[in-house]
Amino acid sequence: MRKLSAIIAGLSATALLSGMLVVVAARTKAAPAEPADTYKSKCVACHGKKAEKKFDTSMSDDQMVEAVLKGKKAEKPPHMPAYGEKGVTAEQAKALVDYMKQLKATP
């Protein structure tokens, strides 16, 4: 009887551990796609904390997404880099544009 309960305890501990591993793996996978993190690490230097620089909100969403993916030449350097080549997807670009609008709108 003792042996059986030891086995059961061992099994449930294993199940618990693998469940935790799955949660941790899912978290680390989702992290790089967070627009706030991407913005802070890649965009803030040129566009500012509140997206107050070089961000013309009269452009359409499509034009903005295209600027993120394909880059955009400014009158003089630094130009907007093309992030599509660096692995940013259209979906992430849209999320970044939405995030920038939100930043600019909140004082």
Ligand code: HEC
């Ligand atoms: C090296 C500086 C630099 C970095 C880094 C940079 N940008 Fe830009 N971005 C620019 C410039 C310059 C423009 C064009 C402004 C103009 O038209 O004169 C621009 C334009 C844009 C536009 C179009 C809006 C407009 O007014 O032209 C969007 C959207 C944008 N950037 C998003 C981003 C995002 C998102 C990131 C980070 C993933 C990023 N930028 C990183 C310099 C930069």
